Amino acid sequence: MIFxxxxxxxxxxxxxxxxxxxxxxxxxxxxxxxxxVLDSTFMGGVERFISDGFFQRxxxxxxxxxxxxxxxxQSVDDILEQDMEQAxxxxxxxxxxxxxxxxxxxxxxxxxxxxxxxxxxxxTDATSNTSEYQIKETYTLWMELSDGSTHTAYEYSIENLxxxxxxxxxxxxxxxxDGTLHFMQIPYAATANRLVYRQDKYVGWGCDxxxxxxxxxxxxxxxxxxxxxxxxxLLEQEGLYFRTDYHWAPLGAYYAHVxxxxxxxxxxxxxDSYDYTIHExxxxxxxxxxxxxxxxxxxxxxxxxxxxxxxxxxxISNLTKQTNAKLMNYDVDRYIAYLGGTYGPWRRFVTGxxxxxxxxxVSDSFGNAFAPYMFPYYEEVHMLDLRPAYxxxxxxxxxxxxYIEQYEIDDIYIILATSSSMNTMYMRNYLLKYLE
Amino acid sequence: xxxxxxxxxLLFLPIFLALYFxxxxxxxxxxxxxxxxxxxYAWGEPVWILAMLFSTAVNYGCGLVxxxxxSSRKKKLVLALGIIISLSSLVYFKYSAFFVNSITxxxxxxxxxxxxxxxxxxSFYTFQILTYTIDVYRGDAPxxxxxxxxxxxxxxxxxxxxxxxxxxxxxxxxxxxxxxSMDDFSQGMRRxxxxxxxxxxxxxxxxxxxxxxxxxxxVSVAGAWLMTLLHALQIYFxxxxxxxxxxxxxxxxxxxxxxNFNYPYIAHSITEFWRRWHMSLSGFFRKYVYIPLGGNRKxxxxxxxxxxxxxxxxxxxxGASWNFVLWGAYYGVLLLLEKFVFHKILEKTPKPIxxxxxxxxxxxxxxxxxxxxxxxxxxxxxxxxxxxxELIDATTLTVLKKYSFFPLLAMILSMPILPAIKVxxxxxxxxxxxxxxxGTILLTLVLxxxxxxxxxxxxxxxxxxxx
Numbered sequence: 094m095i096f097x098x099x100x101x102x103x104x105x106x107x108x109x110x111x112x113x114x115x116x117x118x119x120x121x122x123x124x125x126x127x128x129x130v131l132d133s134t135f136m137g138g139v140e141r142f143i144s145d146g147f148f149q150r151x152x153x154x155x156x157x158x159x160x161x162x163x164x165x166x167q168s169v170d171d172i173l174e175q176d177m178e179q180a181x182x183x184x185x186x187x188x189x190x191x192x193x194x195x196x197x198x199x200x201x202x203x204x205x206x207x208x209x210x211x212x213x214x215x216x217t218d219a220t221s222n223t224s225e226y227q228i229k230e231t232y233t234l235w236m237e238l239s240d241g242s243t244h245t246a247y248e249y250s251i252e253n254l255x256x257x258x259x260x261x262x263x264x265x266x267x268x269x270x271d272g273t274l275h276f277m278q279i280p281y282a283a284t285a286n287r288l289v290y291r292q293d294k295y296v297g298w299g300c301d302x303x304x305x306x307x308x309x310x311x312x313x314x315x316x317x318x319x320x321x322x323x324x325x326x327l328l329e330q331e332g333l334y335f336r337t338d339y340h341w342a343p344l345g346a347y348y349a350h351v352x353x354x355x356x357x358x359x360x361x362x363x364x365d366s367y368d369y370t371i372h373e374x375x376x377x378x379x380x381x382x383x384x385x386x387x388x389x390x391x392x393x394x395x396x397x398x399x400x401x402x403x404x405x406x407x408x409i410s411n412l413t414k415q416t417n418a419k420l421m422n423y424d425v426d427r428y429i430a431y432l433g434g435t436y437g438p439w440r441r442f443v444t445g446x447x448x449x450x451x452x453x454x455v456s457d458s459f460g461n462a463f464a465p466y467m468f469p470y471y472e473e474v475h476m477l478d479l480r481p482a483y484x485x486x487x488x489x490x491x492x493x494x495x496y497i498e499q500y501e502i503d504d505i506y507i508i509l510a511t512s513s514s515m516n517t518m519y520m521r522n523y524l525l526k527y528l529e
Numbered sequence: 530x531x532x533x534x535x536x537x538x539l540l541f542l543p544i545f546l547a548l549y550f551x552x553x554x555x556x557x558x559x560x561x562x563x564x565x566x567x568x569x570y571a572w573g574e575p576v577w578i579l580a581m582l583f584s585t586a587v588n589y590g591c592g593l594v595x596x597x598x599x600s601s602r603k604k605k606l607v608l609a610l611g612i613i614i615s616l617s618s619l620v621y622f623k624y625s626a627f628f629v630n631s632i633t634x635x636x637x638x639x640x641x642x643x644x645x646x647x648x649x650x651x652s653f654y655t656f657q658i659l660t661y662t663i664d665v666y667r668g669d670a671p672x673x674x675x676x677x678x679x680x681x682x683x684x685x686x687x688x689x690x691x692x693x694x695x696x697x698x699x700x701x702x703x704x705x706x707x708x709x710s711m712d713d714f715s716q717g718m719r720r721x722x723x724x725x726x727x728x729x730x731x732x733x734x735x736x737x738x739x740x741x742x743x744x745x746x747x748v749s750v751a752g753a754w755l756m757t758l759l760h761a762l763q764i765y766f767x768x769x770x771x772x773x774x775x776x777x778x779x780x781x782x783x784x785x786x787x788x789n790f791n792y793p794y795i796a797h798s799i800t801e802f803w804r805r806w807h808m809s810l811s812g813f814f815r816k817y818v819y820i821p822l823g824g825n826r827k828x829x830x831x832x833x834x835x836x837x838x839x840x841x842x843x844x845x846x847x848g849a850s851w852n853f854v855l856w857g858a859y860y861g862v863l864l865l866l867e868k869f870v871f872h873k874i875l876e877k878t879p880k881p882i883x884x885x886x887x888x889x890x891x892x893x894x895x896x897x898x899x900x901x902x903x904x905x906x907x908x909x910x911x912x913x914x915x916x917x918x919e920l921i922d923a924t925t926l927t928v929l930k931k932y933s934f935f936p937l938l939a940m941i942l943s944m945p946i947l948p949a950i951k952v953x954x955x956x957x958x959x960x961x962x963x964x965x966x967x968g969t970i971l972l973t974l975v976l977x978x979x980x981x982x983x984x985x986x987x988x989x990x991x992x993x994x995x996x
Contacts (some may be wrong), residue, residue, distance in 0.1 A: 136572045140536045147535065147984045154985035160978070164934035171930060 158384050169387040172379065173290070173336060174283050226308045229301070234280065234320065234511070236287060237297035246284050249302045249515050257515040258306040258314075260524035264455075264505055265313045267494045267528070275353055276507040277317040278302070278514045279341060279459050282334040282379070288327040289334075297324060302515060315356065322352030335393040338377020340428050343369075343396050346462040353506070354470070362401070362469050369396035372426035397423050397430045398465045402445030406432070409439035409475075411490030412499055421465075431461035432476075437483030439496060440476035444468040450503040453477060453496075455524070457513040467506070475500060479523040480513065486527060493528045530572040532774045533728045535983055541569070542778075549782060555705065559681055562782065569686035570650070577648035580618060585683045587614045588658045589676050592665045596672040604666060611662040619655045622647055627849030650690035652846055656813055658683050661697040663817055670698040678704050687778040693789035693809035696816070700784060707783035717780030719972055724773025726975035727766045729982050731939045735763035738932035742924060752925035753912035757892045759932075760899050762939040765794065768807070787812075794891070794943045797883040798875065799863045802891060810846070814839050829869065836868075837861045850901040859894055 123129065123138020130136075147153065232254060234247040265274040278300065287295040303316040310316060326348045327333055333345035341349075347364045354361045375395035380388050398421065406420035418440070419433035432440070435458050442464070451473040454460050460476060467474050477493065478484060486492070491499070513519040530537050545565045549558055571578045591611030595604050629642040661682065664670035673679040682704055688695055709717075742756040772789035779786045789809050796802035803811050819839045825832040837858070844857015867875065875883060896913060900906035912918040954964035 131575060133573060133575060136530075140534060143536050143540065144534075144984070144986075150984055153981055157981045157984065160981070166930045166933065167927065168930075171927060 155381075155384070158381060162384050165383060165385070167383070169385065169391070170291075172383045172385070172388060173286060173391075226305070228305070232300075232302040232305050234278075234284075234300040234302065235298060236284070236295050237299065239292075239294055239296050246280070246298075247300075247511055247516065251305070253515045253521055254302055254305050255309070256522075257520040257524075258309045260520060260528070261306075261314050261316075261507065262309075262311045263525060263528055264493075264507075265311055267497050268313070268505065269503060272313060272503050272505070273357075274314045274505045274507065275317060276303075276306075276315070277319045277322070277349060277353065277509075279319050279345075279349065279508065279510045281511055282336070282339045282341065284511070285323065285327055285334045285341070285345070286336060288324065289331055290336075292328070297328070299324075317349075317353050317356060319349060323348060332394070335375070335377050335379075335395075335428075336391045337375065337380040337388060337393050338428055339379055340377070341459060341462060342393070343398055343431070343462050343465075346459070347466050349463060349508070350466040359470065362466075367401060368399040370399065370421075370423045370430075371396055372430075375426045377428060395426055395428075395430060397421055400444070400465065400468060402468070404445055404468060405443040407441045407443075408436045409441050409496075410488050412496060414490070415441070428458065428461070432464060435461060435478050435483055436476075437478060438485065438489035441500070442468065442474045442476075444472060444474060446470065446472055448472050451475065451501055452504045452506060453500075453502045454506045454508060455479065456506075456508040457510055457519070459510045460508045463508050471504075473500065475502065479519060479527055484523075484527070489527075530569050532771065533725060533733075533979075533983065535980075538725075538980070538983070541565070546781065555707070558782075559678065559704070562685065563677060563681045566681065566684040566686040566689060570684060570689060573649050574646075577651075580622070580648050580651070581654055581684060582680070584615050584618055584655065584658050585680050586676070587611060588662045589673070589679050591662050592672045592679075593674070595662070595666050608662060608666045612659060615655050615659055615662075619651055622651055624845070624849045631851075653694055654683050654689060656694050656810075657697070660694075660813070660817070664696065664698040664701075670701045673701070673704075685784075687775040687782075687784070688786060693772050693775060693786055694813050695786060695809070696813070699787065703784050709781060709783035713783065714781050717777045717782075719777070719968075720780060721774050721777030722972045722976050722979075724770040724775075724777060725979045726770075726972075727773060727942075728770035729979040729986075730975065731935055731942070732763050732767035732770055733982070733986070734932060734935040735759045735766065735939060738928050738936065739763055741928050741931075744924075748908055748912040749919045749922040749925055750912055750915050751921040752928075753896075753909050753918065754892075755925055755928065757896045757899075757909070757913065759928075759936055761794070761892055761895045762936055762943065764895065764898075765790070765943060766939055792943065792945045794888065795884070795945065796887050797880055798887055799860065799867050799890060802887060803860070803864070810843065814843060818842065833865050833869065836864055840864065847898070848901070851903065852897055852901050852906055856894060856897045859897055863890055 122142055123135050125135055129138070228251070231251070232249045233245045234249075235243040235245050237243055261274055261276055265272070268274065280298075284298070288298060298320050300318060300320045303318050307316050323333060323345060326345075332342055333348060334341045344364065351361050372395040373392070375393040376389060377393065380392075400420065404420055406418045407415045408418045409415055418436055420442070422430045422433040446469050448471055450471050452467055452471040453475045454464050454467065455477050456463065457478055457480060460478070464474055464476055475496075477496075489496070496502075497505075507524075509519060515521070530541060532538075545561070548565075549561045552558055552561060567578060570581065588611050591607050594607045598604050598607065626642045629640075632638075633640050633642075661670070661673070661679065665672050673682070682695075682697060682700070683689075685695075739756055739759045742752055742759070748756075769790040776786045776788070787809060789807060791805040791808065793802050793805035796805055819835055822835045822838060823831055824835060840857045840861030841854065842857070843860070844853045844855070847853040847856070878886075893910065893913070896909050897906060900909060951964070954960045
C-alpha cells in the first residue's frame with residue numbers, strides 16, 4: 094500500500110495552487126542549491142511539496158475531517174462558540190493577471206457623496222491623560238452576561254499594551270504632520286456572534302485596553318473600540334459575522350469603517366450603494382474543521398463587493414516592483430474572495446477617488462473585507478500583513494518607513510483580529526521590528 | 530525526518546526497502562543502510578552530521594586502542610578519554626547554556642549564554658556510542674575494526690533519533706551477520722503500522738486536545754487533571770509508537786531490538802512503572818551507572834545515594850531545564866520512599882489501590898515534565914490539588930466533547946488487552962487463523978486512516994525528538 098501511495102505522489106499536480114479548505118496556497122517545488130540544502134530549507138520545502146501535492150488532497154482532507162466529526166460530540170452551539178484562533182492558517186495567493194474593475198451604475202451615487210480629505214481630530218494630550226487615569230493590573234475584553242456578571246474573553250497585560258502603543262506611536266512619527274494612525278481590534282466570530290444568537294445569555298461586551306493605550310498615545314494616534322462600535326449592530330441584526338467561518342462578513346467590516354469615519358466627522362457611503370456578487374451557500378473554515386450536517390444547514394451568504402470607481406490592484410515587492418493582482422475573486426465562495434486572498438509583502442490599490450490622500454492598512458486577513466470600504470476616501474490604499482507567512486523584509490525590499498515615504502502615505506489603519514493583536518508577536522514585535 | 534511524515538512513508542521507506550532487498554549481499558545491504566541512515570539524519574540538520582561523525586571517530590579510535598593496549602591503567606585512561614569527549618559534546622550542545630545561565634542567575638550576573646541549537650538525537654546516539662566503548666573495554670563485545678560498521682551502528686536510522694537506546698553488545702553480531710525472513714518482514718511491517726496508528730490516530734489527537742487545554746487562559750481542577758491525563762496518554766503513545774516503528778523497521782531488515790515499553794500504566798508501583806517505561810534508558814543507567822556505582826551492594830545509605838544520582842541524571846538526560854531535574858529527583862525520592870519507607874505498607878495494600886496511587890504519582894510527574902516554565906508548572910499542580918481554581922471550565926467541557934473518543938480508545942489500548950486476546954486466539958488453530966485475517970484487515974484500516982489523517986496535517990514531530 095505504501096508503494097502504491099508513493100506512486101500516487103508522482104501523478105499529483107505539481108504546480109502551486111490554492112487550497113480552498115485551508116485558505117492557503119499549496120507549496121510548489123523548493124529551490125535546490127547549496128545554501129538551501131545547508132540550512133535545510135530545501136528539505137523542509139520537499140516535505141511541504143510532497144504533503145501539499147498529495148493525490149486528491151482536498152478530497153482526502155474532507156474525508157478525514159468527516160471521520161473526525163463522527164467522534165465529535167459537540168453540539169452546533171458548542172462549535173459556533175468555539176475559539177478558532179488556534180486552528181487558523183490563512184491564505185496567501187501569488188499575483189496573477191491584471192484585473193481592473195469596471196465602474197458600476199452606482200458611480201453617480203458615490204460621486205454625489207461629499208468625500209473629502211481626512212480631518213485630523215484634535216490631538217490627544219498623552220501626559221495630562223496619564224495623570225488622571227487609574228492604571229489597573231490587567232485589562233480585558235469581556236462579555237456581559239444577562240445575570241449582570243462578566244466573562245473575560247481576553248486578558249491583556251500592561252507590558253503587552255505598552256509595547257503595542259509604543260509601536261503605534263512610532264508609526265505615527267513617520268507620517269506627515271497632518272497624518273493620523275487609527276487602530277481597531279476585531280473579535281472573532283465565535284465571540285461576536287454570541288451577542289446575536291445567544292442573547293439569552295450574553296447582553297453586551299466591552300474592552301478597556303484601548304482606554305489604557307489612549308493615555309499613552311501621542312497626538313494623531315486614534316484608538317477605536319471595535320467592541321463599542323459593533324455592539325449596537327450585533328444586538329440588533331445578523332450578518333456582521335459569518336457563522337460557518339471565523340471572519341467578519343463585509344457588513345461587519347462596513348460598520349467598523351463607519352465607526353472610524355464618523356469619529357473623524359466624515360460622511361460615509363451606504364452599504365447598499367455598492368453592488369455585490371452573492372454566494373448563498375458559503376461554508377467557511379469553522380465548517381471545514383467541523384463538517385457536521387447541522388452546521389451545513391447554517392451556510393452563510395457571501396457578499397463580494399464590487400468597486401464603485403475603476404480600481405487597479407497590484408502587489409508590490411522590492412519597494413517599487415509592481416505586479417498586477419486580482420482585486421476580488423468573484424468565482425470562489427470562500428473568504429479568499431475578498432481581495433483574492435492575502436498577498437505579500439505589500440498591496441496597492443489605485444482607487445480612482447480623487448481625494449489627494451493615501452492610506453496604509455496594516456492588518457491580517459480581517460483587513461481584506463475592510464479595505465474596500467476605505468477606497469472612496471483615498472486615491473490610493475496600500476496594505477501590509479506582517480505575519481511571517483506573508484511578509485519578509487528581503488522580499489519587501491525596504492522598511493515600512495521607507496515604504497511610507499516612497500508612496501507618500503498620509504494615514505495608517507491598523508486593523509487586527511484578536512488573534513493578531515496586543516497579546517501576539519504581531520503587535521508586540523513585528524510592528525516595530527519592520528518599521529525602520 | 531519523521532517516521533510519521535508522508536516523505537518518509539511514501540518516499541524514503543519504499544525506496545530504501547526496495548534497494549535494500551534488491552542487493553543480496555550483507556555488505557551491500559549495510560552500504561545501502563548506511564547511506565540512507567546518513568541521509569535520514571542529514572535531512573533535518575545536515576551540518577550536525579559532523580558532530581555524529583566526530584563522536585563515532587573518537588570512540589572507534591578508543592575501541593582500537595583499548596584492545597591493543599595491555600596495561601589496564603592505559604585502557605582505563607583511553608576509556609575515560611572516550612567517555613569524556615563523547616559527553617563533552619553532549620554537555621556543550623545540551624547543557625552549557627543551562628549551566629552558565631543558572632550560575633549567572635544565582636549570582637545576579639547580567640551575562641547570558643544563548644541556547645545552542647541541539648543536534649537532533651544527540652542524547653540517544655551519544656549513549657549508544659558510549660555503550661560500544663564501554664562494552665569493548667569490559668570485553669562484553671568484540672572491537673569493531675571496520676569504521677563504517679561502527680558508523681552504521683551509531684547512525685542506523687530506525688533507532689537513531691529517539692531510541693530505543695541499543696547497547697552495542699546486543700547487536701554487534703547482527704551488524705555483519707543478520708537475516709530477514711518473509712515472516713520477519715511481515716511482522717516488522719505489522720509492528721510499524723501499529724506504531725504509525727498509535728502516533729497518528731492517538732498521540733497526535735491527544736496532543737491536539739492538550740494544546741486546546743493549555744491555550745485556554747484559565748485552569749480549572751478538571752481541566753488540569755484532564756490535561757495531565759491527556760499528556761500522559763500522548764507521551765506514552767507518541768514515544769512507544771516511535772519505538773514500535775523502530776523495532777518494526779529493524780525487524781524488517783533483520784535487527785532484533787529489545788522492547789522499550791511494556792504497558793507502563795498498569796504498574797502497581799513506581800519501581801514497576803520504571804521497569805515498564807523507556808526500558809532501554811533504565812537499562813542503560815542500571816548497567817553503566819547504577820551497578821558501577823555499587824548498586825544496592827554497599828548498604829542502604831549508598832543505595833539511596835546511587836538511586837538519587839541515577840534519577841538526577843535521568844531527569845537531566847531529558848533536557849536542560851530545571852523541571853526535568855525536578856522530575857528526575859521526584860522519581861528518585863518516590864523510589865526511595867517506596868523502597869525504604871512504605872514498602873511494608875504497600876505490600877499489604879490491595880493491588881487496585883496501589884495501582885491508583887502509582888497512576889496519580891505518575892500523573893503529577895507528567896505535570897512537572899510538561900512545563901519548562903516554573904510558573905505554569907506551579908499553576909498546573911496547584912489547580913490539580915484544587916488551589917485557586919474553579920472546578921470545571923468551558924474549555925474542558927469543549928475538549929471532553931470534542932476529543933473523548935480517541936483518548937478513551939487510548940486508555941483501553943494502554944492495557945494489555947490485545948496480547949490477552951492473542952493468547953486466547955492462539956489456543957485454537959481455527960481461531961488463530963481468523964484472528965490473523967481480522968488483524969490484517971484492522972491493520973490495513975489503521976494504515977489507510979493514518980495516511981488519511983496525515984494528508985493535510987502539518988509537521989508532527991515525536992515528543993522525544995527534542996531530547
